[in-house]
Amino acid sequence: MGISSEAAHLRPLDVAADLLALLHDTTTEPRADTQLEALTLAVSADLPVLLWGEPGIGKTAALNQxxxxxxxxxxxxxxxxHEPSDFSGLPVVGDDPAEQGVPMAPPDWAVRLVRAGRGLLFLDELSTAPPAVQAALLRVVLERRVGALRLPPGVRIVAAANPRSSAADGWELSPPLANRFVHLRWTHDHDVVVRGLxxxxxxxxxxxxxxGRLSDAVTFARRxxxxLLAVRPGLVHQLPKNETRRGGPWPSPRSWEMALRLTAFASAADASRDVLSMLVRGTVGDGPGLELLAAMDRMDLPDPEILLADPGSASxxxxxxxxxxxxxxxVEAVRKRPERSRWDAAWSLLALAVEAGAPDLVVVPAATLAALRRDDWQVPAVIERLSGAVSLARRADQAAAGEGAPR
Known part of the structure; x- marks a missing residue:
């Protein structure tokens, strides 16, 4: 098959450019992606985000999207x-430094962002930046200042870093810089990669x-x-002793404020539990973050006093x-105010739990409630409805622990 005269006059790189264009011709599709949703939510909340992931995992591609x-x-x-002066600004001597001072000239990329009034600033390879550069970045991330310029509100900041074990000449992130970011662990999804290729x-x-949910979202987040911090004051500020952990998320008044903001945004957006978990653990760390999630669960639990007042309609x-x-x-409410009617109501609630198919959950509460009985209190008939289930659950626990094995 011969080559057309038009194709014969094409330069080799022109044909290569056509092939590259075809390879770059991709489309997108809506797809549930917890990582991407957490990233977009944090950026919408105007918080600096730091993506942690191995080289080649797709962090830069996610930023382009x-x-x-x-x-x-x-x-x-x-x-x-970059040098520290690239972020703090280069001194420029004017006509009369004694009168005008010495202004700090910002780099060209900062000037372009200010002129545009909006943009996405991507700070790549953060973990390979030496301590002096990290110190200069503190003001950029927190105050949005580069030299004498202040970045406009329309600019969002996202950074990316490789773990020290896989970073060339990597450094641990300094605690002050790390505590200014929402840390998200970035991993690859096999199906996403295959469909993307x-x-x-x-x-x-x-x-x-x-x-319509904004006000309620703020109230929920603050509560x-x-x-949590009212009953766990030790969580307000915990600087990790381990150097590596200091370079990640840890609790401080600053990071708790970020967790509060992200909780409000997640609530207003009706985000999934996985997205909220990723965000709060990425600000205050795994332990405090999980405690916060547990505290949110308890906020929606029914009041024990309401249950004791009407156990028949309890759910x-x-x-x-x-x-x-x-x-x-x-049981704790009965212990604080032991009365015969409240004691009987508590037994009814335990029976309700057994009927729902969870006899193992009532073993400990039943034992504690039984110990609260006064001499003049008659044993309620409802106990007969759960005595067999409690006994069976106790024997199952003993067998699992080896206590019921023949000797």
């Missing part, structure tokens, strides 16, 4: 190849905040965070751990 979804120009700055990538979509949570918390709260 995010910039397109936000309709923001993407400005990439490789932190590791086939030409279809997931689409980054902005969270839809419900205007959750303040309620217990479906989740076993939440049901256990409710039963413990009921």
């Amino acid at each position: 995010l910039a397109e979804a936000l309709e923001l120009p993407l400005t990439t700055v490789i932190a590791s190849v 086939g030409g279809i990538w997931p689409k980054a979509t902005l969270p839809r905040l419900d205007p 959750a965070v303040c309620g 217990l949570p479906d989740r076993g751990d939440l049901r256990q918390t409710v039963l413990d709260g009921v």
Whole structure:
């Protein structure tokens, strides 16, 4: 088959450019992606985000998608190849320094962002930036200042870093810098990679905040965070002793404020539990973050006093751990104010839990409640409805622990 005269006059690189264009011709599709949703929610909340992931995992590709979804120009700055003065500004001597001082001239990328009034600033390879550069970045991330310029509110900041074990000449992140970011662990999804290489990538979509839920979302977030810290004051500030952990998320008044903001945004957007978990653990760390999630669960639990007042119409949570918390709260309420009617009502609630198919959950509360009995209190008939189940559950626990084995 011969080659057309038009094709014969094409330069080799022109044909290569056509092939590259075909390879770059990809589309996107809506797809549930917890990582991408958490990233877009944090960026919408105007918080600096730090993506942690191995090289080649797709962090930069995610940022390109995010910039397109936000309709923001993407400005990439490789932190590791810059000097501290590139972020703090270069001194420029004017006509009369004694009168005018010495202004700090910002770099060209900062000037472009200010002129545009909006943009996505991507600080790449943060973990390979030396301590002096990290110190200069503190003001950029927290105060949005680069030299004498202040970045406009329309600029969002996202950074990326590789773990020290896989970073070339990597450094641990300094605690002050680490505590200014929402840390998200970035991993690859096999199905996403396969479909992406086939030409279809997931689409980054902005969270839809419900205007009617904004006030309730703020109230919920404040109740959750303040309620937890009121009973766990030691969680307000915990600087990790381990150097590596200091370079990640840990609790401080600053990071708790970020967790509160993200909780409000997640509530207003009706985000999934997985997304909320990723965000709060990425601000205050795994332990405090999980405690915050547990505190949110307890906020929706029924009041023990309401249950004791009308056990006949009570409704217990479906989740076993939440049901256990409710039963413990009921028994504790009776212990604080022991009265015959309240004691009887508590037994009715324990029977309700057994009828729901969870006899193992009532073993400990039943034993505690039985110990609260006064001499003049008759044993209620409802106990007969759960005595067999409690006995069976206790024997099962003993067998599992080896206590019921023949000797």
